Amino acid sequence: MLEKLRKTVWEANVALPKNGLVLWTSGNASGRDPETGLVVIKPSGVLFDQLTSENLVVVDLQGNVVEGELKPSVDTASHLYVYRHRDDVHGMVHTHSPYATSFAIRGEPLRIYTTTSAAVFGGDIPVSDFATIGEEEIGREIVEKIGRNSAILLRSHGVFTLGKDVLTALKVAVILEETAQVVHFALLRGPVDPLPAEVVAAGYRVYHTNYGQKDRS
Amino acid sequence: MLEKLRKTVWEANVALPKNGLVLWTSGNASGRDPETGLVVIKPSGVLFDQLTSENLVVVDLQGNVVEGELKPSVDTASHLYVYRHRDDVHGMVHTHSPYATSFAIRGEPLRIYTTTSAAVFGGDIPVSDFATIGEEEIGREIVEKIGRNSAILLRSHGVFTLGKDVLTALKVAVILEETAQVVHFALLRGPVDPLPAEVVAAGYRVYHTNYGQKDRS
Amino acid sequence: MLEKLRKTVWEANVALPKNGLVLWTSGNASGRDPETGLVVIKPSGVLFDQLTSENLVVVDLQGNVVEGELKPSVDTASHLYVYRHRDDVHGMVHTHSPYATSFAIRGEPLRIYTTTSAAVFGGDIPVSDFATIGEEEIGREIVEKIGRNSAILLRSHGVFTLGKDVLTALKVAVILEETAQVVHFALLRGPVDPLPAEVVAAGYRVYHTNYGQKDRS
Amino acid sequence: MLEKLRKTVWEANVALPKNGLVLWTSGNASGRDPETGLVVIKPSGVLFDQLTSENLVVVDLQGNVVEGELKPSVDTASHLYVYRHRDDVHGMVHTHSPYATSFAIRGEPLRIYTTTSAAVFGGDIPVSDFATIGEEEIGREIVEKIGRNSAILLRSHGVFTLGKDVLTALKVAVILEETAQVVHFALLRGPVDPLPAEVVAAGYRVYHTNYGQKDRS
Numbered sequence: 001m002l003e004k005l006r007k008t009v010w011e012a013n014v015a016l017p018k019n020g021l022v023l024w025t026s027g028n029a030s031g032r033d034p035e036t037g038l039v040v041i042k043p044s045g046v047l048f049d050q051l052t053s054e055n056l057v058v059v060d061l062q063g064n065v066v067e068g069e070l071k072p073s074v075d076t077a078s079h080l081y082v083y084r085h086r087d088d089v090h091g092m093v094h095t096h097s098p099y100a101t102s103f104a105i106r107g108e109p110l111r112i113y114t115t116t117s118a119a120v121f122g123g124d125i126p127v128s129d130f131a132t133i134g135e136e137e138i139g140r141e142i143v144e145k146i147g148r149n150s151a152i153l154l155r156s157h158g159v160f161t162l163g164k165d166v167l168t169a170l171k172v173a174v175i176l177e178e179t180a181q182v183v184h185f186a187l188l189r190g191p192v193d194p195l196p197a198e199v200v201a202a203g204y205r206v207y208h209t210n211y212g213q214k215d216r217s
Numbered sequence: 218m219l220e221k222l223r224k225t226v227w228e229a230n231v232a233l234p235k236n237g238l239v240l241w242t243s244g245n246a247s248g249r250d251p252e253t254g255l256v257v258i259k260p261s262g263v264l265f266d267q268l269t270s271e272n273l274v275v276v277d278l279q280g281n282v283v284e285g286e287l288k289p290s291v292d293t294a295s296h297l298y299v300y301r302h303r304d305d306v307h308g309m310v311h312t313h314s315p316y317a318t319s320f321a322i323r324g325e326p327l328r329i330y331t332t333t334s335a336a337v338f339g340g341d342i343p344v345s346d347f348a349t350i351g352e353e354e355i356g357r358e359i360v361e362k363i364g365r366n367s368a369i370l371l372r373s374h375g376v377f378t379l380g381k382d383v384l385t386a387l388k389v390a391v392i393l394e395e396t397a398q399v400v401h402f403a404l405l406r407g408p409v410d411p412l413p414a415e416v417v418a419a420g421y422r423v424y425h426t427n428y429g430q431k432d433r434s
Numbered sequence: 435m436l437e438k439l440r441k442t443v444w445e446a447n448v449a450l451p452k453n454g455l456v457l458w459t460s461g462n463a464s465g466r467d468p469e470t471g472l473v474v475i476k477p478s479g480v481l482f483d484q485l486t487s488e489n490l491v492v493v494d495l496q497g498n499v500v501e502g503e504l505k506p507s508v509d510t511a512s513h514l515y516v517y518r519h520r521d522d523v524h525g526m527v528h529t530h531s532p533y534a535t536s537f538a539i540r541g542e543p544l545r546i547y548t549t550t551s552a553a554v555f556g557g558d559i560p561v562s563d564f565a566t567i568g569e570e571e572i573g574r575e576i577v578e579k580i581g582r583n584s585a586i587l588l589r590s591h592g593v594f595t596l597g598k599d600v601l602t603a604l605k606v607a608v609i610l611e612e613t614a615q616v617v618h619f620a621l622l623r624g625p626v627d628p629l630p631a632e633v634v635a636a637g638y639r640v641y642h643t644n645y646g647q648k649d650r651s
Numbered sequence: 652m653l654e655k656l657r658k659t660v661w662e663a664n665v666a667l668p669k670n671g672l673v674l675w676t677s678g679n680a681s682g683r684d685p686e687t688g689l690v691v692i693k694p695s696g697v698l699f700d701q702l703t704s705e706n707l708v709v710v711d712l713q714g715n716v717v718e719g720e721l722k723p724s725v726d727t728a729s730h731l732y733v734y735r736h737r738d739d740v741h742g743m744v745h746t747h748s749p750y751a752t753s754f755a756i757r758g759e760p761l762r763i764y765t766t767t768s769a770a771v772f773g774g775d776i777p778v779s780d781f782a783t784i785g786e787e788e789i790g791r792e793i794v795e796k797i798g799r800n801s802a803i804l805l806r807s808h809g810v811f812t813l814g815k816d817v818l819t820a821l822k823v824a825v826i827l828e829e830t831a832q833v834v835h836f837a838l839l840r841g842p843v844d845p846l847p848a849e850v851v852a853a854g855y856r857v858y859h860t861n862y863g864q865k866d867r868s
Contacts, residue, residue, distance in 0.1 A: 261864060291861055313829070318765065318833045319837040321765075322764045322765060322833065322837040323841070349853070350857060351857050373764060375766075405839060
């Protein structure tokens with residue numbers, strides 16, 4: 001069932017440790033099948049090198065396990081809340097990537113200082129209020145606070161990124177951590193102004209029209 | 218003798234450099250067999266890529282070598298002191314992982330700023346007093362100061378983590394370093410309050426009941 | 435067409451992620467063939483592990499695609515502008531390497547504090563004014579501001595390095611990031627004076643006459 | 652000629668990038684044969700993954716090439732100066748490892764804050780005066796300033812470590828960088844006192860009598 005989606009979600013999950021975004025079993029990626037609405041997600045507490053496309057869990061939008069022997073991620077209810085409230089989102093990634101999480105600890109939005117982050121995010125990455133793990137509370141915070149951005153910092157926790165598919169959400173998660181790292185380095189040496197809003201908007205526009213090959217994200 | 222335990226202890230030892238927790242020959246992991254009480258531990262001063270499950274050393278709780286050609290770790294007496302005083306502990310990991318050790322140098326407990334560290338540790342990670350390497354002194358400090366936590370910072374030295382088995386102690390060591398890293402990043406940009414005690418307690422409770430698959434740590 | 439140059443440009447491109455200089459699809463390397471004047475460059479938005487020497491794009495100095503199925507990098511116009519204005523340059527590398535980019539965010543030239551950076555750069559690495567991605571504007575900034583250096587920081591963006599061939603430009607990009615890292619570490623602990631200009635000049639002279647094998651860069 | 656020494660010196664050289672101590676072609680390791688007095692050293696400007704035990708260069712203590720097609724390292728004269736003045740030294744490593752080099756830039760000795768660095772170094776790691784690359788000047792600074800330590804910071808340049816053989820010098824170089832890293836992290840969060848001299852001396856004594864297997868360094 002959903003073999004192609006399983007494969008892509010597996011690829012996104014194993015890319016998380018390879019890109020330095022997660023350690024041990026933390027973090028997860030999920031994808032929603034546009035036709036059936038079913039969601040493929042990482043099982044809870046499984047090491048990334050023990051993941052296969054077969055042991056991922058398939059759930060429906062209400063959280064019922066449709067296929068899979070393992071219990072789905074403890075973050076499943078939050079993924080599903082976002083999918084139910086955002087028709088445009090078909091992939092999500094959650095990490096505790098360290099530079100981004102340092103902003104989440106401090107409750108500081110990640111502002112836009114570089115052409116790369118202007119292009120990808122188009123505006124400051126917001127911070128949610130503190131939310132408890134395990135139910136929909138994180139999902140509600142995401143839907144309420146993320147606005148038109150594709151990334152959000154979860155207060156005192158980590159990050160969530162959204163995409164039209166799971167590999168897009170993965171790309172956003174990679175660039176979010178790179179952005180947080182470079183901004184952290186720059187701010188440690190003294191205060192500096194973010195880019196003006198019109199420069200950010202222009203960079204976002206160019207990237208979303210001119211960059212990449214026609215059939216790629 | 219103790220083939221299965223040897224294999225797990227070997228896995229935990231070689232996971233230390235792979236997870237960036239140790240360099241060269243420093244650091245070690247040990248496991249205690251619940252039936253015989255015998256302990257499998259890294260030999261002293263051997264590079265991790267020269268370890269095999271066969272060249273690990275088996276000692277009894279008094280430190281007599283029961284099996285093995287090599288001299289056991291210089292930290293053996295401290296591992297054994299902890300095992301003798303903590304019936305619930307069957308695995309231990311010792312590292313000099315750099316972010317955690319920077320707190321140990323400063324004599325600063327590692328406080329809880331994230332949901333992940335709340336879940337895993339349930340409270341501030343304490344710092345021991347300075348203790349000399351080579352005898353039981355480190356073991357005594359651990360038993361006296363660690364309380365209900367599973368990790369402790371050794372003053373001016375490094376970290377020790379305890380678990381119901383060696384892979385649990387390894388997991389705690391990985392998450393301890395990740396926690397120290399993210400807190401270091403956050404504190405460099407200015408002071409910030411740790412999570413309230415009741416939030417830490419609730420996060421710990423949820424993680425120890427809901428997370429992971431039934432038969433996993 | 436240009437098989438040898440394709441291979442070298444491919445090597446330089448895949449060396450970028452291997453040396454920690456780029457993430458995902460960002461950054462690119464190009465090389466100019468001294469005989470035909472044609473330029474081989476990375477296609478836009480392609481992951482580095484999907485690059486082959488065959489899917490690189492060949493363009494002429496006016497930006498017409500001469501060979502290749504994919505769209506060339508969005509930075510192509512800037513590469514070409516530099517090639518047209520600098521006869522001595524036959525290789526270029528563009529990255530967002532994090533330590534160097536933190537100087538670009540702050541608009542701070544990277545000054546010379548080490549014998550290595552004296553040897554390679556021979557003087558402070560300048561910062562361009564802010565330039566928009568996608569047309570020649572970055573290329574014009576490079577030509578105008580780089581002077582006799584082989585590296586330049588692009589304001590709020592990243593870095594460009596130039597060389598007599600693409601592997602020389604790659605070497606400069608690697609050493610630029612290493613230099614930015616070590617200077618960042620040193621400056622975080624307090625102010626410190628750069629090396630005197632005559633020491634920098636002497637180090638540059640020695641390196642460009644005595645270092646390496648005769649037939650190597 | 653000197654096949655066993657060639658192999659060990661090759662191992663030490665390729666361990667430099669693997670341990671994050673060098674980039675590109677910088678840094679080098681050498682070893683002296685106790686019987687003939689001949690020295691095996693890295694050729695100048697060769698990438699580490701192109702090194703073989705066969706393309707290392709053999710020189711005598713006056714710097715004459717005895718075997719080898721390539722030009723020896725630009726640091727050869729300094730290695731040889733040290734070998735001629737220190738009968739106990741048969742291995743040397745030179746790196747620009749970033750954390751240690753940040754202390755060299757600042758002209759700050761690396762003080763002893765941890766049991767590991769007490770054990771290995773036995774005292775503060777000194778900083779040389781500025782010395783020019785290419786002749787014996789660095790070697791003279793090393794011999795004059797290193798005292799009884801096995802490591803020295805070269806002002807505005809990098810580090811040199813000495814050992815009874817090249818693998819011992821390598822070990823010291825690895826632990827030097829780890830030490831510089833952890834001390835850098837600790838100092839960034841505020842001032843802290845180094846360990847008392849008598850604690851450092853005791854740690855050094857224990858390590859040099861009790862640690863490791865009898866026939867190992």
